[in-house]
Amino acid sequence: MSKVVVVTSGKGGVGKTTTSANIATGIALLGHKTVTIDFDVGLRNLDLVLGIERRVIYDFVNVIRGEAKLHQALIRDKRVENLHVLAASQTRDKEALHAEGVGQVINELREMGFEYIICDSPAGIEKGAQMAMYFADEAIVVANPEVSSVRDADRVIGLLSSKTSRAEAGAAPVKTHLLLTRYAPGQVKKGEMLGVEDVLELLGIPLLGVIPESKAVLLSSNKGTPAVLDEETDVAQAYLDVVYRFLGEERAHRFIQEEKRGIFNRLFG
Amino acid sequence: MEAFPSNGAMAESAVSAFTKSRAAFDLKGVMTSLTVIRLKSRDLNLIERQLRAKVMQYPQFFQQSPVVLDVSEIEGGVAGFPLAALVRALHVCRVVPVAVTNIDEANRPMAMAAGLGVVQLSAARPAGDPEGEGRTSVSVERIDDAGGRPLSDSRETVRVDRREIHARAERAERERQREQVERTPTPGPRTPGPSKAAPPPPPSPSRAAAAAPTAHRAPMVVRQPVRSGQLVYAEKNDLIVLAPVNPGAQLIADGNIHVYAPLRGRAVAGAKGFTEARIFCQRLEAELVAISGAYVTSEDIPSERRGKPVQVYLQDGKCVIAAL
Numbered sequence: 001m002s003k004v005v006v007v008t009s010g011k012g013g014v015g016k017t018t019t020s021a022n023i024a025t026g027i028a029l030l031g032h033k034t035v036t037i038d039f040d041v042g043l044r045n046l047d048l049v050l051g052i053e054r055r056v057i058y059d060f061v062n063v064i065r066g067e068a069k070l071h072q073a074l075i076r077d078k079r080v081e082n083l084h085v086l087a088a089s090q091t092r093d094k095e096a097l098h099a100e101g102v103g104q105v106i107n108e109l110r111e112m113g114f115e116y117i118i119c120d121s122p123a124g125i126e127k128g129a130q131m132a133m134y135f136a137d138e139a140i141v142v143a144n145p146e147v148s149s150v151r152d153a154d155r156v157i158g159l160l161s162s163k164t165s166r167a168e169a170g171a172a173p174v175k176t177h178l179l180l181t182r183y184a185p186g187q188v189k190k191g192e193m194l195g196v197e198d199v200l201e202l203l204g205i206p207l208l209g210v211i212p213e214s215k216a217v218l219l220s221s222n223k224g225t226p227a228v229l230d231e232e233t234d235v236a237q238a239y240l241d242v243v244y245r246f247l248g249e250e251r252a253h254r255f256i257q258e259e260k261r262g263i264f265n266r267l268f269g
Numbered sequence: 270m271e272a273f274p275s276n277g278a279m280a281e282s283a284v285s286a287f288t289k290s291r292a293a294f295d296l297k298g299v300m301t302s303l304t305v306i307r308l309k310s311r312d313l314n315l316i317e318r319q320l321r322a323k324v325m326q327y328p329q330f331f332q333q334s335p336v337v338l339d340v341s342e343i344e345g346g347v348a349g350f351p352l353a354a355l356v357r358a359l360h361v362c363r364v365v366p367v368a369v370t371n372i373d374e375a376n377r378p379m380a381m382a383a384g385l386g387v388v389q390l391s392a393a394r395p396a397g398d399p400e401g402e403g404r405t406s407v408s409v410e411r412i413d414d415a416g417g418r419p420l421s422d423s424r425e426t427v428r429v430d431r432r433e434i435h436a437r438a439e440r441a442e443r444e445r446q447r448e449q450v451e452r453t454p455t456p457g458p459r460t461p462g463p464s465k466a467a468p469p470p471p472p473s474p475s476r477a478a479a480a481a482p483t484a485h486r487a488p489m490v491v492r493q494p495v496r497s498g499q500l501v502y503a504e505k506n507d508l509i510v511l512a513p514v515n516p517g518a519q520l521i522a523d524g525n526i527h528v529y530a531p532l533r534g535r536a537v538a539g540a541k542g543f544t545e546a547r548i549f550c551q552r553l554e555a556e557l558v559a560i561s562g563a564y565v566t567s568e569d570i571p572s573e574r575r576g577k578p579v580q581v582y583l584q585d586g587k588c589v590i591a592a593l
Contacts, residue, residue: 151497154515158496202515204494 002110004117006136006174008160010152012123014144015181018217019239020120021049022228023140026243028083029228032115035074037105038088039132040122041096047087050077051224061089064101070108079229084114094128102131103165125159135165138175140208140246144182145194150202153178157205177208179242184213185258196256209242211235212255305370305390307339313351317358324362333363337388341371348376353383488524495520495534505541516556522546535559538581548581549593563588 007020017040024036037060038046047053052075058068063086070086077083086105089096109117121132133139139160143153160174161167167174180199187193200207216233220226227235228243234255241251310316324331336359340347356366368386380387488507495501495510497517507524518534520526525547526538532550539546539561546560553574557566558581565581565588578593 151516154497155517158499161493161496202513204513 002113002115002117003137004106004119004135005138005140006119006121006133007140007142008121008129008133008156009123009142009149010125010129010156011143011149014142014149015179015211015217016123016142017045017049017120018221018227019140019142019179019181019211020046020118021226022235022239023243023246024116024118025050025077025080025083025226026228026240027116027118027247028077028080030243030247031082033082033084033113034116034118035084035086035109035114036118036120037086038120039094039097039128040120041088041128042090042093043122044088044090046120047075047085048224049221050085050226052077052085052087053224056087059087059089060105061092061096063105064096064098070105070112079225094122094126094131097127097131099131099134103135106135125155129156130159130163133160133164133174136160136174137166138177140177140179141203141205142179142181143199143203145180145188145196145199147194150194150199153203157203176205177246178203178205179208179211181211182213183210183255185256189258207253208245209238210253210255211238211242303335303337303367305337305339306364306366307341308343308350308355311344311350313355313358316355317362320359320362320364324364331362331364333365335365335367337368337370337390338366338385339370339390340376347372347379350379352379352385356383356385488527489522497534502540525549532558536581537564539583544583546582549579551578552576553579553590558588558590560588565590 007016007023009016017038020036024034028034036046036050038044039060040046041061044059047056055075058073060073062068063070063073073086075085075087077085106117119132119136122128133156141153141157141160143149157176160176164174166172178200180196183196184193188195196207196210212234214227214233214235216227216230216235220230220235227233228239230236231240238255241254244251306320308316338352338355340350340352343350352369359366366385368388369380369383370388370390372380372387377387486506488509489501489503491501491508491510492512494512495514495518497515500519500521501508501510503522503524503526505523508520508522508526510520510526510528511530513530514520514528514532514534514536516533520528520532520534520536521540522538523541523543523546524538526536526549528536528548528550530550531552531554532548533554533556535557536548536550536555537557537559538548542561544561548558548560553570554576555567555570557564558570559565560581560583563583563586571590574590574592579590580593581588581590583589
């Protein structure tokens with residue numbers, strides 16, 4: 001039974017594409033046939049972050065408009081066998097998306113046997129974001145521990161309970177999870193940053209995980225290799241925890257407390 | 270519109286398509302507010318004199334206003350009442366009767382003969398009726414005055430009470446942002462009754478009874494958090510919220526608002542002018558609270574009330590934020 005998962009936030013720049021790339025990669029590494037779709041028509045990034053930008057021939061909008069078949073547009077990741085990518089169009093804009101077309105593509109992906117369909121939403125709450133969330137079964141709401149991000153996340157959570165196919169049909173609601181990214185426990189301790197409890201009090205949805213602020217994200221983005229493929233880094237560990245939790249396994253939350261730096265780290269770190 | 274509908278209604282739709290192309294008019298249902306004159310005396314001269322006095326006193330109220338005549342309390346019954354003559358007399362006063370209400374089947378023809386329609390309204394009298402029975406010829410009692418003040422004092426001999434008439438139900442769909450909001454079924458014709466008992470000061474009977482939008486109605490109850498950008502409107506009703514109201518959310522009620530959780534968004538009670546409305550919350554962190562037009566923004570909330578359980582009510586036209 002395939003699951004459509006939207007990664008959304010409202011606020012821009014909080015880590016949706018990074019999260020989509022890493023979670024899709026992680027789920028695929030664990031053996032599930034996964035596809036990730038870039039809904040940011042006109043400002044596509046997912047292909048860059050996954051390092052497949054040089055192989056894009058046909059895109060999501062081509063498929064919706066019938067200019068290409070889905071199997072022609074789908075790009076198979078060379079490193080991870082179960083991972084496929086459907087890139088966004090760079091020349092068109094979000095008006096090219098419509099519910100009927102998007103729905104057809106998603107149905108076709110389901111028929112092709114994809115277990116997880118990860119929709120990378122653009123920022124905002126207009127067409128692109130609406131289309132990305134419309135067919136979702138589950139949602140990962142990404143937020144930074146920062147007031148504007150939390151306000152926007154709240155807005156988006158409200159939209160998930162009304163502007164989706166499930167809401168309109170009166171079906172079981174979209175299962176929402178919170179992913180707190182760019183978390184810096186040191187700053188939280190100093191009172192400079194919102195803590196996990198503060199954010200949860202305002203948003204009131206289950207916490208899927210906390211991803212620490214890390215240089216690894218920038219480096220992996222520039223290399224086109226999702227952080228999760230380099231298991232050594234804290235970001236990779238955090239995203240792997242998230243993937244396991246998402247798939248139903250219990251994992252203790254790490255990266256919420258400031259880590260105690262050992263003597264060697266303090267000397268040489 | 271299908272040219273060839275599959276259910277075999279081809280002939281019908283062809284006819285209606287034909288008439289549509291040549292339609293001389295459209296039919297539409299609307300809701301409107303009309304004034305009711307509840308007749309008491311049979312003496313046309315007395316009625317005319319008193320109504321003239323009323324018209325002179327409040328000319329803007331009577332500019333060719335359409336009115337409905339309630340004939341249920343005419344002394345001696347409506348049979349034989351000079352309805353057509355009354356209509357002419359009212360026209361002279363620039364009052365235009367359009368229909369009769371509370372008339373029995375047997376007497377309906379006289380309405381038609383006088384050129385009046387027949388409507389069904391709630392038969393109940395408003396409570397707190399300051400007028401005694403039998404002394405007056407016509408009743409005029411202003412309800413729903415936006416400022417909450419009665420238009421007439423209790424010694425007026427002419428009273429008119431204002432109710433809503435639902436002519437046809439073509440309600441525009443109000444977009445609701447959340448489907449989990451529990452809505453109570455809309456009751457039938459509204460029966461004004463005594464207002465909900467409020468903590469001191471008790472409002473004076475006539476205007477409170479009439480203006481309370483929440484009498485005899487189960488409140489709207491919301492159990493899910495109200496999120497940023499969502500709007501909840503309890504029309505003619507109280508609103509009870511059992512979960513947090515987030516910044517950027519809006520609560521509006523024609524009646525009272527109760528939030529048994531932190532209130533961080535906006536709350537507007539008594540939205541249609543009910544100045545006796547109150548707002549209650551467990552933790553006041555609101556961006557704005559307002560009662561019937563008077564408002565207080567977050568920066569003007571007294572610091573000792575911020576974050577505490579409060580009630581908000583109007584006193585001398587200003588919002589008072591009191592500890593709960």
